[in-house]
Each structure stands twice: as C-alpha cells, then as structure tokens.
Amino acid sequence: MNLALDSSEQGMLxxxxxxxxxxxxxILTRMAPMYGASSLLPITRxxxxxxxxxxxxxxxxxxxxxxxxxxxxxxxxxxxxSMDRExxxxxxxxxxxxxRAHRLGQAYVRMGAQPTFxxxxxxxxxxxxxxxxxxWSESNAVAFANSIIGARTNRYxxxxxxxxxxxxxxxxxxxxxxxxxxxxTVVELESIPPELPLxxxxxxxxxxxxxxxxxxxxxxxxxxECRPTEDQLKAMAAAAxxxxxxxxxxxxxxxxxxxxxxxxxxxxxxQRTVVVSMADLRRSREALTTSSGSRVDVIAxxxxxxxxxxxxxxxxxxxxxxxSESVEVFVTTSRAVRDLLARSGxxxxxxxxxxxxxxxxxxxxxxxxxxxxxxxxxNSAKYAHYGPGLLGVDSVxxxxxxxxxxAIAGRVMRVEGPWAA
Amino acid sequence: xxxxxxxxxxxxVAGAAQGEAxxxxxxxSFWGGFDPETGIIIDRRHPLSGHLATRRVLVVPxxxxxxxxxxxxLEAIHNGTAPAAIITSRLDPVIGLGCVLGDELYDCHPPMxxxxxxxxxxxxxxxxxxxxxxxxxTVTKALSxxxxxxxxxxxxxxxRDAQECREREGVL
Numbered sequence: 001m002n003l004a005l006d007s008s009e010q011g012m013l014x015x016x017x018x019x020x021x022x023x024x025x026x027i028l029t030r031m032a033p034m035y036g037a038s039s040l041l042p043i044t045r046x047x048x049x050x051x052x053x054x055x056x057x058x059x060x061x062x063x064x065x066x067x068x069x070x071x072x073x074x075x076x077x078x079x080x081x082s083m084d085r086e087x088x089x090x091x092x093x094x095x096x097x098x099x100r101a102h103r104l105g106q107a108y109v110r111m112g113a114q115p116t117f118x119x120x121x122x123x124x125x126x127x128x129x130x131x132x133x134x135x136w137s138e139s140n141a142v143a144f145a146n147s148i149i150g151a152r153t154n155r156y157x158x159x160x161x162x163x164x165x166x167x168x169x170x171x172x173x174x175x176x177x178x179x180x181x182x183x184x185t186v187v188e189l190e191s192i193p194p195e196l197p198l199x200x201x202x203x204x205x206x207x208x209x210x211x212x213x214x215x216x217x218x219x220x221x222x223x224x225e226c227r228p229t230e231d232q233l234k235a236m237a238a239a240a241x242x243x244x245x246x247x248x249x250x251x252x253x254x255x256x257x258x259x260x261x262x263x264x265x266x267x268x269x270x271q272r273t274v275v276v277s278m279a280d281l282r283r284s285r286e287a288l289t290t291s292s293g294s295r296v297d298v299i300a301x302x303x304x305x306x307x308x309x310x311x312x313x314x315x316x317x318x319x320x321x322x323x324s325e326s327v328e329v330f331v332t333t334s335r336a337v338r339d340l341l342a343r344s345g346x347x348x349x350x351x352x353x354x355x356x357x358x359x360x361x362x363x364x365x366x367x368x369x370x371x372x373x374x375x376x377x378x379n380s381a382k383y384a385h386y387g388p389g390l391l392g393v394d395s396v397x398x399x400x401x402x403x404x405x406x407a408i409a410g411r412v413m414r415v416e417g418p419w420a421a
Numbered sequence: 422x423x424x425x426x427x428x429x430x431x432x433x434v435a436g437a438a439q440g441e442a443x444x445x446x447x448x449x450s451f452w453g454g455f456d457p458e459t460g461i462i463i464d465r466r467h468p469l470s471g472h473l474a475t476r477r478v479l480v481v482p483x484x485x486x487x488x489x490x491x492x493x494x495l496e497a498i499h500n501g502t503a504p505a506a507i508i509t510s511r512l513d514p515v516i517g518l519g520c521v522l523g524d525e526l527y528d529c530h531p532p533m534x535x536x537x538x539x540x541x542x543x544x545x546x547x548x549x550x551x552x553x554x555x556x557x558x559t560v561t562k563a564l565s566x567x568x569x570x571x572x573x574x575x576x577x578x579x580x581r582d583a584q585e586c587r588e589r590e591g592v593l
Binding site for chain 1: 433434453457485486487488489490491492493495496498499500512514515517518521522525526527
C-alpha cells in the first residue's frame with residue numbers, strides 16, 4: 001500500500017525539520033502500512049513508554065534523537081521510569097543502573113516531554129478529551145483512553161510512541177477511525193449478585209476475565225447496573241490489558257461511546273455473544289492468586305499508579321496502625337500525587353504505617369522488591385498478573401482492606417465473602 | 422539432492438538471510454518470552470522454550486502480547502542475538518517495528534516475511550531456509566542436508582564483532 005504524505009509530512013521526511021524528525025518520520029512511514037494506513041493523521045498528545053530501562057539500544061535510541069535536537073511536536077507525558085528520581089538512594093540500585101535510568105529519563109525530558117513518570121497519565125492535568133486523536137503507549141493507559149475517555153489511540157509500543165510525538169502524526173488506521181471502534185463481541189453479565197459490583201475487587205476480576213475472553217477484539221460489556229468510579233474503571237482497564245491485548249472495550253450505558261448496547265455495536269449484530277456467570281468471575285479471581293498458604297512478604301498497591309483518592313483511602317485504613325516487621329509495603333504512585341500527600345499530611349500517615357511511598361516508578365519496572373521475597377499480595381490485577389513472571393513471586397489477589405489487614409497481621413487475611421461458591 | 426520447496430512471501434521488512442528453521446505453532450511474545458542477552462526463548466509455556474533463536478529463522482504464526490516486544494527485538498539486534506529472519510503467517514507490527522528500528526539504527530535487521538498459514542505449517546525445525554530481498558523463501562527439508570550450517574546475518578562490522586564475541590553455539 002502506498003502512503004500519501006502531505007507537504008509538511010514530506011518535508012519532515014526530507015529533513016527540513018532536522019535529522020531527529022527525519023529519523024522519526026522514516027520509521028513512522030515504514031510502519032504506517034503495517035497498520036493498514038494509507039495516510040497519517042495529526043495527533044494532539046503523546047504518552048511515551050520508552051523511559052523504562054530495557055537495555056543499551058533503548059538508551060542509545062533516545063539519546064541519539066535528543067542529541068540530534070529532536071523536540072516533541074505535541075504535549076507529551078512520560079510513563080513510569082526505572083527508579084524513584086528523588087529517593088533512588090533508598091535502594092541498592094548500583095550507580096551504573098541509576099545513572100542509565102536517569103540518562104534515559106533525561107533524554108526524553110530534553111526532547112520536551114513532561115517529567116510526569118506515571119502509568120496513569122489520564123489522572124493528571126494532561127487528560128485527553130473525548131474524540132481527541134492521541135498516540136499513547138502503556139497498555140493500561142491505551143485501554144483507559146479509548147474505553148473510558150473516548151480519546152483515540154492504537155497501542156503504540158517501543159519506540160513508535162516517540163516517533164509520533166516528534167512528528168505530531170500517527171498512522172490513520174485502527175482505533176483512530178470510527179468503524180474499528182465499534183464492538184464486535186458482547187460480553188453479557190448474568191445473575192451476578194447485586195452487591196458484587198459495589199466492591200472494588202469486582203472490577204479487576206471482571207477486566208481480567210474480559211481480556212481472557214476477547215484478546216484484541218473490541219467488546220461491549222452488558223448488564224452492569226451501577227455506576228463505577230474512575231478508579232474502579234481504571235482497575236478494570238488495566239486488568240483487561242494484562243490478560244489480553246485489549247485496547248478498547250465499551251460498557252453499555254457507562255462508557256462514552258456506548259450510550260446503548262446497539263450504539264456500541266453500530267446497530268449491527270455482534271459476531272459473538274459470551275455470557276459471563278458468577279462461576280466465570282470466580283475462576284478469573286482465582287487465576288489471580290497462585291499461592292495458597294498464609295505467607296506474605298510484600299504487599300503492593302498502585303498498578304496503575306494510585307490516585308490521590310486511592311492514597312487517601314489507604315491512609316484512612318492505615319491511620320494509627322503499623323505494618324508487621326515481616327512484610328514490605330509499597331504504595332506506588334506519581335510524583336504529583338506524592339507531593340499532594342506530603343501537603344495533605346497523609347504521606348506521614350502512610351509512612352508511619354511502614355509503607356514505602358514510591359514515585360516515578362513501580363515494583364515491576366525497577367528492582368525495589370527484595371530478591372528473597374516469595375509471596376506478593378496486592379489489590380491490583382496487573383501486579384498479580386506480572387508478579388510471578390517478572391519478580392519470580394507467587395501472588396495473592398485481595399481487597400484493599402484485606403491487604404492492609406494482612407500487612408498488620410504479617411500473614412494473608414482474606415475471606416471469600418460474596419465470592420464463595 | 423533432497424526435497425526443496427520455494428515459498429513466495431510478502432517481504433514486510435525486506436532483506437536477505439539464511440539459517441536453520443526454528444518453527445512452532447504458537448505465537449511468541451518477545452517481551453517476557455525472549456531473552457535479548459542470550460537469544461534464548463524463555464516463555465515457559467511456549468513450545469520453543471529453552472531453544473536458541475539466534476541466527477536461526479524463527480517461524481511462528483505471529484507475535485503476541487505486549488508492544489514492548491519491539492524494544493526487546495531491537496536490544497537483540499544490538500546485542501547480535503536476534504534471529505536471522507522472522508517468518509510469520511500474520512503481520513505483527515510489533516515484530517515489524519523491531520526490524521525497522523534495527524535497520525534504521527544499526528543498519529542491521531532480521532528480514533520479516535509474511536507467508537500463508539499453509540506454507541508456514543509446512544516448515545519444520547531444522548529445515549534450511551534461504552530468504553531473499555523479494556520475500557522468496559527456499560526451504561530445504563532437514564533430511565536432505567546433513568551438515569547443519571552456521572550463518573552470518575549482520576552487515577555492520579560492529580555487529581559482526583559483537584556476534585563473534587557471543588559464541589553461543591554451546592548454549593544448548
């Protein structure tokens with residue numbers, strides 16, 4: 001397929017905007033046909049995942065673009081990086097590691113990106129609007145932007161995201177267009193106890209199940225009768241993007257492009273309908289727990305990064321209590337939220353409990369967890385999903401309250417409650 | 422002379438390469454599934470788990486999972502541990518991006534060719550594969566040649582040096 005470029009895009013490719021933009025445009029124009037695009041479209045925002053330290057080439061690429069004078073064309077936020085830029089000395093990271101992690105972050109900052117260093121850019125002042133064309137990476141952020149906000153992006157991974165940011169363009173294909181955003185699969189909730197969707201742990205479990213059912217299809221969830229909070233929807237999107245390649249889903253009557261079920265399907269018949277029962281949800285919840293004993297070494301909150309509201313809820317639960325010496329407690333969040341917590345006094349509450357409140361990073365992209373840790377307990381489906389592979393731990397998925405109670409007790413405190421068979 | 426088949430594919434990221442096929446019926450995620458330091462497939466649920474992919478022609482239905490896979494493939498190209506070529510039956514932009522980045526940054530990349538599902542299933546581990554710039558693949562069945570050849574993929578001196586430092590033949 002031939003790619004049609006306008007005169008400005010052709011100019012970037014010819015080098016009139018400098019060598020960094022030329023390199024970015026070369027990569028973008030080679031990639032666009034692979035997405036099925038015959039042209040590019042302008043974007044107004046970008047979010048970059050390339051700030052996670054993976055190796056020498058990723059650092060080389062970012063520094064090369066920065067050294068060539070590359071400057072982003074649109075407001076650009078940065079994903080989590082590989083250390084807490086303020087408190088990195090609290091961990092034994094090694095100077096070489098810290099220097100490389102810092103250099104990588106700085107290369108993107110030199111290109112004009114905002115040092116947000118968060119995987120929840122949609123909970124910052126840089127939130128996109130409904131219908132906005134953006135180029136985002138980070139699977140949970142892509143799913144949230146498309147599904148919950150109605151902004152438009154494909155999954156742009158390493159390192160197409162920075163190429164889009166530098167050129168201000170993305171391939172005109174996939175979820176940037178109307179038709180591919182319509183649902184083809186209906187996921188229908190059936191006979192779910194009405195109290196379950198009021199619980200925080202329902203949403204990660206539902207999202208995790210959704211991802212395993214639909215892989216990369218656009219789906220619509222029908223039969224959810226209540227109005228979830230933003231943080232609940234965030235947990236659902238992150239879970240769906242962990243178990244499947246979910247870039248977009250609808251919830252009938254709740255997400256902005258699904259005012260009705262028929263709307264989200266574009267008034268077409270679905271290609272398939274999957275009925276979800278309590279038994280399916282129960283299996284999904286069980287799949288998030290790989291440990292059966294009472295041992296717990298690490299308790300972590302914040303994948304995606306905890307919002308201010310989530311941190312405040314934790315502070316209420318932790319206030320006046322103290323975690324057992326035998327567990328490490330992590331609250332992973334953004335620098336912006338940690339600064340707010342410092343000013344509200346709640347950072348002190350969390351730290352008095354014994355929690356380490358980290359900014360800029362998280363436990364699966366930086367070596368924060370002690371290597372001898374064997375069991376991770378968390379309220380996050382994403383942490384529970386990636387913990388075994390990336391940290392070599394077993395995971396226990398539980399509610400926020402159960403995680404805090406377990407931190408105090410020093411052993412897993414978890415009840416089946418409404419999940420019981 | 423034994424059985425030789427010629428397969429015409431779509432050269433998504435064009436290039437010439439040769440090597441022994443490493444084939445499986447399951448999609449592979451480079452992120453979390455392939456170690457760019459060693460070139461070994463590390464996804465324990467994948468049928469090729471534990472196999473060295475370096476300088477072999479990887480034949481799988483597609484990529485899978487995280488879009489950080491392109492970054493991992495780029496690291497592998499930089500380290501000289503990448504496959505000689507990657508052949509799939511579904512176009513996966515994540516793999517394509519890794520190949521394009523290698524070409525743009527280091528003038529070195531495994532060619533990526535998309536072939537039909539049927540052609541893909543006819544290729545078995547051990548077959549000798551030759552890929553040309555036009556996406557034409559010559560497959561010599563494993564039984565028809567005895568001596569398993571070693572192949573050289575990379576073009577730049579820097580890469581060749583890196584590769585020579587990484588004598589991985591003994592890894593398995």
